[in-house]
Amino acid sequence: MGHVTGDGTVGKALAVLDQVAAFGRPVRFSELLAQSDFPKPTLYRFVQTLTNQQMLAYDPDRQTYAPGVRLVRLAHAAWEQSTLAPVARPHVDALSKAVGETVHLAQLDNAQVLYIDKRNAANPVQMYSQAGKVGPAYCTGVGKVMLAFLDDAATEKVIAQQSFHVFTEYTLADADALRHELEEIRAHGYGFDREEHEPGIICIAMPILSEGGRVLGALSVTSTTNRTNLAGLEAYEPVLRETAAKIARDAQNWSFPDYETKEATGI
Amino acid sequence: MGHVTGDGTVGKALAVLDQVAAFGRPVRFSELLAQSDFPKPTLYRFVQTLTNQQMLAYDPDRQTYAPGVRLVRLAHAAWEQSTLAPVARPHVDALSKAVGETVHLAQLDNAQVLYIDKRNAANPVQMYSQAGKVGPAYCTGVGKVMLAFLDDAATEKVIAQQSFHVFTEYTLADADALRHELEEIRAHGYGFDREEHEPGIICIAMPILSEGGRVLGALSVTSTTNRTNLAGLEAYEPVLRETAAKIARDAQNWSFPDYETKEATGI
DNA sequence: AAACCTTGTTCCATTATTTGAAACTTGGTT
DNA sequence: AACCAAGTTTCAAATAATGGAACAAGGTTT
Numbered sequence: 001m002g003h004v005t006g007d008g009t010v011g012k013a014l015a016v017l018d019q020v021a022a023f024g025r026p027v028r029f030s031e032l033l034a035q036s037d038f039p040k041p042t043l044y045r046f047v048q049t050l051t052n053q054q055m056l057a058y059d060p061d062r063q064t065y066a067p068g069v070r071l072v073r074l075a076h077a078a079w080e081q082s083t084l085a086p087v088a089r090p091h092v093d094a095l096s097k098a099v100g101e102t103v104h105l106a107q108l109d110n111a112q113v114l115y116i117d118k119r120n121a122a123n124p125v126q127m128y129s130q131a132g133k134v135g136p137a138y139c140t141g142v143g144k145v146m147l148a149f150l151d152d153a154a155t156e157k158v159i160a161q162q163s164f165h166v167f168t169e170y171t172l173a174d175a176d177a178l179r180h181e182l183e184e185i186r187a188h189g190y191g192f193d194r195e196e197h198e199p200g201i202i203c204i205a206m207p208i209l210s211e212g213g214r215v216l217g218a219l220s221v222t223s224t225t226n227r228t229n230l231a232g233l234e235a236y237e238p239v240l241r242e243t244a245a246k247i248a249r250d251a252q253n254w255s256f257p258d259y260e261t262k263e264a265t266g267i
Numbered sequence: 268m269g270h271v272t273g274d275g276t277v278g279k280a281l282a283v284l285d286q287v288a289a290f291g292r293p294v295r296f297s298e299l300l301a302q303s304d305f306p307k308p309t310l311y312r313f314v315q316t317l318t319n320q321q322m323l324a325y326d327p328d329r330q331t332y333a334p335g336v337r338l339v340r341l342a343h344a345a346w347e348q349s350t351l352a353p354v355a356r357p358h359v360d361a362l363s364k365a366v367g368e369t370v371h372l373a374q375l376d377n378a379q380v381l382y383i384d385k386r387n388a389a390n391p392v393q394m395y396s397q398a399g400k401v402g403p404a405y406c407t408g409v410g411k412v413m414l415a416f417l418d419d420a421a422t423e424k425v426i427a428q429q430s431f432h433v434f435t436e437y438t439l440a441d442a443d444a445l446r447h448e449l450e451e452i453r454a455h456g457y458g459f460d461r462e463e464h465e466p467g468i469i470c471i472a473m474p475i476l477s478e479g480g481r482v483l484g485a486l487s488v489t490s491t492t493n494r495t496n497l498a499g500l501e502a503y504e505p506v507l508r509e510t511a512a513k514i515a516r517d518a519q520n521w522s523f524p525d526y527e528t529k530e531a532t533g534i
Numbered sequence: 535a536a537a538c539c540t541t542g543t544t545c546c547a548t549t550a551t552t553t554g555a556a557a558c559t560t561g562g563t564t
Numbered sequence: 565a566a567c568c569a570a571g572t573t574t575c576a577a578a579t580a581a582t583g584g585a586a587c588a589a590g591g592t593t594t
Contacts, residue, residue: 007316008551009581013277014320021344030541039583044543049274053281057349063542067345069376072383075342076399077288078334082324109321109336116339132343275580276552297570306554311572330570539592545585552579559572564565 012038016046017055017067026064075132083107083116084208084217085131088247092117092219095243099221099236104203106142107217108150109134111161113143116217138162138178139171141193141205142218147178148185149207149215155182170195190237192230193220200225204233206240208247216251219244279305283313284322284334293331346398350374350383351475351484354521355514359384359486362510366488366503371470373409374484375417376401378428380410383484405429405445406438408460408472409485414445415452416474416482422449437462457504459497460487467492471500473507475514483518486511 007014019036020027029047036043047065050056054070080086088105096103096119105117113135137143137158147155159175172178185191193203205220221236274281286303287294296314303310314332317323321337347353355372363370363386372384385397404410404425414422426442439445452458460470472487488503 007319009276010280010313010316011320012581014322017341021341024344024348026348028541033541040542041544041583042581045581046277049277052274053278055281057345066348067341068349069345069374069381071338071342071345072350072399073376073381073401074284074288074334074399075338075345076401077291078324078336078338078342079399081291081293081333082335083339107336109340114336114340130343132339132346134340134343295570300570307571308554308573309552312552535594537592537594540590542587542589544587546583549582550579551581553577554575557572557574560570562567562569564567 013046013050016043017050020050020056020065021067026059026062026066028064032065079116079131084247084251085116087250088117088208088217088219091243091246091250092119095119095219095221095239098239101236102222104142104220104222105217106140106146106220108137108143108146108158108215111137111158113137113140113146115142136162136165136197138164139167139193139196141191141203141220141222144178144181144193145185145191145205145207146215146218148182148191149209149213167197168195168199172196190240192233193222194230195225202228202230202233204230204236204240206237206244208244208251210248211252216248219247280313280317283310284317287317287323287332288334293326293329293333295331299332342399346383351514351518352383352398354517355384355475355484355486358510358513358517359386362386362486362488362506365506368503369489371409371487371489372484373407373413373487375404375410375413375425375482378404378425380404380407380413382409403429403432403464405431406434406460406463408458408470408487408489411445411448411460412452412458412472412474413482413485415449415458416476416480434464435462435466439463457507459500460489461497462492469495469497469500471497471503471507473504473511475511475518477515478519483515486514 016032016036016038019032023031029044032047033040033043038046047056051058051065051068054068056065057068058065084105084107092103092105103119104115106113106115108114115131115133115135117131135143137147147158150158159178162175162178164173164175165171166173172181181191190204190206193201193205195202201222202225203220203222205218207218208216210216219240221233221240223233283299283303283305286299290298296311299314300307300310305313314323318325318332318335321335323332324335325332351372351374359370359372370386371382373380373382375381380402382400382402383398402410404414414425417425426445429442429445431440431442432438433440439448448458457471457473460468460472462469468489469492470487470489472485474482475484475486477483486507488500488507490500
């Protein structure tokens with residue numbers, strides 16, 4: 001994995017944090033060491049420091065490290081301030097009510113899709129997606145529509161970072177197939193996921209573009225091949241387009257209420 | 268917000284990150300500087316580094332910094348691995364269905380309550396909109412029941428860190444009132460929020476205790492004085508107790524699968 | 535029960551990074 | 565044009581990070 005470590009000690013420590021998170025399960029020091037470029041004492045001290053800081057949590061019974069609770073606190077602030085979620089929320093709610101299917105709101109994070117909000121259908125399909133979860137850009141509806149509307153240089157840079165794992169028989173398996181698909185998407189203004197990531201799961205996706213045409217994020221309505229088909233999903237295109245436009249408009253005007261004293265939380 | 272800065276450069280950088288998060292809104296460099304102990308170039312470089320690392324996000328139009336999206340990604344890993352949420356999830360779902368009121372799942376983070384999951388009757392699954400939010404321990408149901416079952420030294424340490432802001436006429440306004448309440452809670456095994464935090468909002472709260480009696484977290488069922496009263500909430504005590512026990516049991520047995528290599532075939 | 539691992543922890547002289555007073559730039563205001 | 569506030573860069577001094585080596589604690593084999 002090519003890390004952009006840089007940024008001195010802080011960058012290195014955060015690389016270690018990412019490394020722990022990437023395991024997806026609590027991990028032992030020796031496991032980290034085995035795949036790390038850092039010498040043992042160096043890695044050891046990073047892990048110690050991060051644990052002290054509650055960026056990692058240490059389980060003494062199992063002798064394992066996992067990402068720590070301080071991140072959950074910090075992420076809440078990030079979610080509210082640095083994502084489309086708070087602006088989009090009412091519109092996503094309305095969309096969800098209107099279509100009665102699972103709705104996703106996503107942004108591009110590096111070369112991946114980051115899901116920042118989700119509304120389940122009334123009778124939800126069990127799918128492996130949640131806010132905070134990342135997914136591949138090249139084989140999801142939201143990923144492709146965001147790629148399609150980046151500028152050429154950015155698109156190519158992101159394409160170069162895709163790993164093109166074949167999930168299903170419909171997965172676009174290489175950069176050229178993806179480029180062709182992106183052209184189609186640009187022509188239509190929106191895109192589909194044709195069971196490219198999970199069998200039986202299809203979606204229609206719409207980019208959220210600023211006035212200047214910059215990609216802010218994407219919306220999708222997901223369903224299954226049991227319940228509907230691409231033509232059925234296409235019926236949602238107008239409401240999706242409308243919702244994306246509203247979110248873009250509100251994002252434009254989004255301004256933070258200045259200098260008011262805020263009370264403690266009310267959940 | 269007494270931080271343990273320590274931990275060298277990394278600790279200092281994370282203190283800056285907390286400082287930005289604490290503002291609760293995008294913040295200018297000069298605002299950070301005004302309330303910082305760091306000299307200007309030092310703070311400047313920390314902010315630069317964190318922004319490079321996407322732990323902060325810079326808005327060039329408004330010249331402001333906010334917690335960055337990388338945190339949302341990391342937090343998802345933390346939420347799944349270092350909190351009760353994944354273990355508790357099915358039980359919280361069931362509880363929510365059974366009671367038809369808002370359900371909270373919380374843990375203690377430093378001296379504060381950290382909400383890690385929530386179910387609304389209307390809106391089944393959302394995540395960071397509420398998970399990640401922190402609240403005061405001394406005037407919430409979940410906070411008090413967790414305090415009540417810590418060991419004496421820990422309880423006193425946490426009490427010493429409470430700020431005792433008076434939110435309503437029912438707020439427990441000092442350490443002694445709180446200590447008295449904690450004794451009551453220990454006697455009953457569960458507790459209430461009697462409009463102590465927000466007028467009209469009441470709840471019944473149950474600690475989640477390990478076999479050894481260690482505090483793992485807390486559950487609550489919240490309602491309003493319009494809809495019910497404390498006696499009405501008390502009817503939920505059995506199902507709450509049952510749910511807490513199930514979560515504690517599952518947490519005990521919670522073990523992460525595989526210490527095997529999954530590289531059998533090329534991913 | 536001694537020798538021998540594997541995993542985790544500490545030491546400390548060397549090396550590299552961080553630090554911050556001062557100076558400079560930029561963009562806006564008087 | 566002069567001024568001011570906010571942000572950025574410089575560079576020698578101060579400080580913190582580094583990592584080879586050695587040590588400690590469990591567990592396993594001979």
